[in-house]
Amino acid sequence: MGTTLKDLAGHLGISAAAVSMALNGKPGVSEQTREEVRRAAEELGYRPNRTGQALRLSRTNTIGVYFPSTVMEYSLYFAEIMRGIVAGFADTELSPLLLPSAGRTGQVRDFPEVDGVVVVEPHSDDLGMFELLRSGRPTVCIDPPPPSAAAPWGVVEADAPSATRDSLRHIVSRGAARPGLLTIETVSEWSRTIEASYREWCSEHRVEPAVIAISARQSNEEILELLERELGADVPCDGLFVAGDAVAPRIAGLLRTIGRSPEDGFPLVSGVDSTMMEFHTPPITAIDLNPYGYGMQAARMMGALLLEPNRPGEPRIERLPAPLVVRGT
Amino acid sequence: MGTTLKDLAGHLGISAAAVSMALNGKPGVSEQTREEVRRAAEELGYRPNRTGQALRLSRTNTIGVYFPSTVMEYSLYFAEIMRGIVAGFADTELSPLLLPSAGRTGQVRDFPEVDGVVVVEPHSDDLGMFELLRSGRPTVCIDPPPPSAAAPWGVVEADAPSATRDSLRHIVSRGAARPGLLTIETVSEWSRTIEASYREWCSEHRVEPAVIAISARQSNEEILELLERELGADVPCDGLFVAGDAVAPRIAGLLRTIGRSPEDGFPLVSGVDSTMMEFHTPPITAIDLNPYGYGMQAARMMGALLLEPNRPGEPRIERLPAPLVVRGT
DNA sequence: CGCCATACCTTAAACGATTAAGTTCACCGG
DNA sequence: CCGGTGAACTTAATCGTTTAAGGTATGGCG
Numbered sequence: 001m002g003t004t005l006k007d008l009a010g011h012l013g014i015s016a017a018a019v020s021m022a023l024n025g026k027p028g029v030s031e032q033t034r035e036e037v038r039r040a041a042e043e044l045g046y047r048p049n050r051t052g053q054a055l056r057l058s059r060t061n062t063i064g065v066y067f068p069s070t071v072m073e074y075s076l077y078f079a080e081i082m083r084g085i086v087a088g089f090a091d092t093e094l095s096p097l098l099l100p101s102a103g104r105t106g107q108v109r110d111f112p113e114v115d116g117v118v119v120v121e122p123h124s125d126d127l128g129m130f131e132l133l134r135s136g137r138p139t140v141c142i143d144p145p146p147p148s149a150a151a152p153w154g155v156v157e158a159d160a161p162s163a164t165r166d167s168l169r170h171i172v173s174r175g176a177a178r179p180g181l182l183t184i185e186t187v188s189e190w191s192r193t194i195e196a197s198y199r200e201w202c203s204e205h206r207v208e209p210a211v212i213a214i215s216a217r218q219s220n221e222e223i224l225e226l227l228e229r230e231l232g233a234d235v236p237c238d239g240l241f242v243a244g245d246a247v248a249p250r251i252a253g254l255l256r257t258i259g260r261s262p263e264d265g266f267p268l269v270s271g272v273d274s275t276m277m278e279f280h281t282p283p284i285t286a287i288d289l290n291p292y293g294y295g296m297q298a299a300r301m302m303g304a305l306l307l308e309p310n311r312p313g314e315p316r317i318e319r320l321p322a323p324l325v326v327r328g329t
Numbered sequence: 330m331g332t333t334l335k336d337l338a339g340h341l342g343i344s345a346a347a348v349s350m351a352l353n354g355k356p357g358v359s360e361q362t363r364e365e366v367r368r369a370a371e372e373l374g375y376r377p378n379r380t381g382q383a384l385r386l387s388r389t390n391t392i393g394v395y396f397p398s399t400v401m402e403y404s405l406y407f408a409e410i411m412r413g414i415v416a417g418f419a420d421t422e423l424s425p426l427l428l429p430s431a432g433r434t435g436q437v438r439d440f441p442e443v444d445g446v447v448v449v450e451p452h453s454d455d456l457g458m459f460e461l462l463r464s465g466r467p468t469v470c471i472d473p474p475p476p477s478a479a480a481p482w483g484v485v486e487a488d489a490p491s492a493t494r495d496s497l498r499h500i501v502s503r504g505a506a507r508p509g510l511l512t513i514e515t516v517s518e519w520s521r522t523i524e525a526s527y528r529e530w531c532s533e534h535r536v537e538p539a540v541i542a543i544s545a546r547q548s549n550e551e552i553l554e555l556l557e558r559e560l561g562a563d564v565p566c567d568g569l570f571v572a573g574d575a576v577a578p579r580i581a582g583l584l585r586t587i588g589r590s591p592e593d594g595f596p597l598v599s600g601v602d603s604t605m606m607e608f609h610t611p612p613i614t615a616i617d618l619n620p621y622g623y624g625m626q627a628a629r630m631m632g633a634l635l636l637e638p639n640r641p642g643e644p645r646i647e648r649l650p651a652p653l654v655v656r657g658t
Numbered sequence: 659c660g661c662c663a664t665a666c667c668t669t670a671a672a673c674g675a676t677t678a679a680g681t682t683c684a685c686c687g688g
Numbered sequence: 689c690c691g692g693t694g695a696a697c698t699t700a701a702t703c704g705t706t707t708a709a710g711g712t713a714t715g716g717c718g
Contacts, residue, residue: 004703004704004705006705015667016668017669017706018667021667030665030666033667047439051387051389051705052673052703052704052706054383054384054705055380055381055672055674055705056672056704056705056706056707057673058673060379061441076404079405082408082411085427086427086428089429095427097391097427098414098415098424098425099415099424101415110376112390113378113379216604250608250609256610275545276575276578279549279582280578280582281549281585281586333674335675343697343698344697344699345676346675346699346700349677356695357695357697358695362696362697377675378673380675381673381674381676382674384674384675384704384705385677386675386676386703387703
C-alpha cells in the first residue's frame with residue numbers, strides 16, 4: 001500500500017536503517033543525508049507503518065477508554081468527556097480505543113493490548129474497573145476511584161467540595177433556609193464527596209440534612225412522593241441541590257406540578273451543567289464540570305505519563321475548577 | 330510479556346508453524362497434536378499478539394469511528410450510538426477506535442490505519458466525511474450520506490418517511506389541523522428526508538407547510554419569536570413535529586410561556602426519543618430511533634462486510650423501524 | 659608512514675505471527 | 689523391491705520498523 005521505509009531507502013540508494021535513523025533524529029547519519037531523507041519522505045508521502053513500529057517497540061499507540069456499563073446511558077456528560085478525550089489525543093501519536101464494559105464478569109485479560117487506559121468515572125459497582133486498576137497498566141481516572149481500588153497512575157477530578165459549598169451558598173442567597181440534596185447514585189466518588197460536603201455544610205450551619213436519594217429509573221410518581229415528604233416536613237426543605245446529570249429539568253417539572261418550581265421562587269441548582277440547563281425555561285443554575293476539559297486533560301496526562309521513564313510514586317492528581325454558573329434573575 | 334507462539338512451541342517441542350496451524354484450524358497437523366496444542370494454549374493462557382498478526386496479515390483489527398465535529402455536542406443520541414457500537418464489537422476480534430474529526434481540513438490521510446470506518450451521521454458540511462468515503466476504505470454509515478458523497482459499503486438508516494407520517498397522523502389525531510415542522514439542522518439526510526416527507530404529507534392533505542428552521546445555539550427569545558409567528562398566522566400552526574435531539578423539551582418550555590404547551594392541548598412530537606422525553610412533565614410523545622440498535626447494527630454489518638471476499642456491488646442498506654412512542658393521555 | 663579514533667553507513671537480528679516451500683517417513687501399488 | 693504419494697511436520701521467508709553490531713573510509717596525530 002503506502003510507501004515503506006524500504007521503498008524510501010531504495011529510492012535514495014541507502015539502507016533502511018539509515019533512513020530510520022535520519023527520520024527519528026538518531027545520530028549516525030550526516031546532516032546532509034538526513035535532510036535528503038526528509039525531503040524524499042515528504043515527496044513520496046511516507047508515513048511510518050504503525051503496526052511495524054508497534055511490533056518492534058512493543059507499544060500499540062492506542063489508549064483504551066473504559067467506562068462502566070451503567071454509565072453513559074442517556075448521559076450528556078459522557079458524550080462530552082468522549083469529545084474531550086478525542087480532542088486531547090488528536091495531535092498525538094495516540095488513538096483512543098473504546099473498550100467494552102467488563103462490569104459483570106471482570107474479564108479484563110481479553111482486552112486488546114493498549115499502552116494505557118483512561119477510566120471514565122470509576123464506579124464502585126464495576127468489577128472490571130477494579131481489575132483494570134489492579135492489572136498494573138498505566139491508568140488515568142476521570143473522577144477518583146473508590147479508595148478500595150488499586151491506585152491509578154493519575155486522576156483528573158473536579159473540586160466537588162467547593163462546588164457544593166458554592167451551590168448551597170447560592171441556594172441560601174435565594175432565600176432558602178434548609179437546602180436539600182437530591183442524589184441519583186452513590187457509586188461514584190463525585191457523588192459521595194458531594195454528599196459528605198453537604199453534610200459537613202449542614203453541621204456547620206446547624207441545619208438538619210435532607211438527602212433525597214432516587215434512582216434514574218424511578219417513576220415520576222415515586223420521586224414526587226419523596227419530594228413532597230421533604231417539602232412538607234416540619235422544617236421544610238425549601239431549596240434543592242440536584243447532584244446528577246440531566247435530572248434537574250425533570251425535578252423542575254415535577255416541582256412545577258406542586259407549585260414549587262424555580263419560577264415560583266424555589267431555588268434549584270444542578271450539579272452538572274449542560275445546554276439542557278442553559279435553555280430550560282426558566283434557565284437552571286448549575287455547576288460547570290467542563291466534561292470536555294476533563295477528557296482533554298485526561299488524554300494529555302496519559303500522554304505525559306507514558307513519556308516518563310517510570311510510574312510516578314504517588315498518583316498524579318489534577319483538580320479542575322468547577323464554577324457555579326448562575327442563571328435567572 | 331504474554332506467552333508467545335514460540336513459547337508454546339518450545340513447551341510442546343514442536344515448531345511455531347505447527348502451533349499456528351493447529352490453533353487456526355488449518356490443515357497440516359494431526360488431530361491429536363491440534364488437541365494438545367489447544368490444551369497447552371489454554372493452560373499457558375496464550376493470547377495471540379494482535380500486533381504480530383496485524384503486521385503479517387496487514388489488518389489491524391480496529392475499526393475507526395468517525396463523527397463530524399458539529400455532532401455529539403451535548404447529544405444523548407450519540408452517546409447511545411457509541412454504546413451500541415461498543416456492544417456490537419464486544420464479542421468480536423474488532424475494536425472501535427475513535428477518530429478525530431477532520432471536518433475543517435479533511436486531513437484523512439493522517440488517520441491511523443484501520444480496517445474500516447463507521448461514519449456516524451455523515452453531515453453534508455463535513456469535508457472529512459467526503460474524503461473518508463472517497464478513500465475506498467470499507468465504510469458503514471449510520472444514516473445515509475449526502476447523495477454527492479462517494480457511496481459507502483453499507484448504510485444503517487431509520488425509516489424516516491414512515492416515522493414522519495406516523496407523527497403527523499398522531500398530531501392530527503390530537504386535534505391539530507395544520508401541524509408544523511421544527512428543524513434544527515439541514516445537514517443530515519435524516520433531517521432532509523423528514524422535511525421532504527413532511528412537505529409531501531402537506532401536499533397530500535392540502536395543508537400549507539409550516540417549517541420553522543432554528544439552530545441549536547439560537548436564543549430562547551429568537552426561537553419564541555419564530556414560534557409565535559407561525560402560531561399566530563392566518564391559518565395558525567396548531568401542533569408541532571420537532572425533528573431534533575433533545576430540543577422538544579426546550580420547545581415545550583417556550584410554548585408554556587405563551588400558554589400553548591402540550592399541557593394546554595397543543596400536540597407535540599419529538600423526532601428523537603430519550604429518557605428526557607419519557608420523564609418530561611408531561612411526557613412527550615416521540616419517535617424511538619433506537620440509537621443503541623443503530624450502533625450495534627452498524628458494528629455487525631461492518632464485521633460481516635469484512636468477512637466477505639470483496640466489496641458489495643451495491644451499498645448494503647439496512648433500514649430499521651422507528652416506531653412512535655405515544656405518551657400522555 | 660602507521661595507527662587509532664571517528665563519522666557514516668550497512669548488515670543482520672529482532673519483534674510475533676502466518677504460510678509457501680521443503681523435508682521426512684510410512685505406506686501402498688505395481 | 690522400488691517409485692510414488694500423502695500426512696505431518698519443519699524451515700525459512702515475510703510483513704515494516706528499530707537498533708546493536710560490524711565495516712570502511714577519512715583525518716589527525718605521533
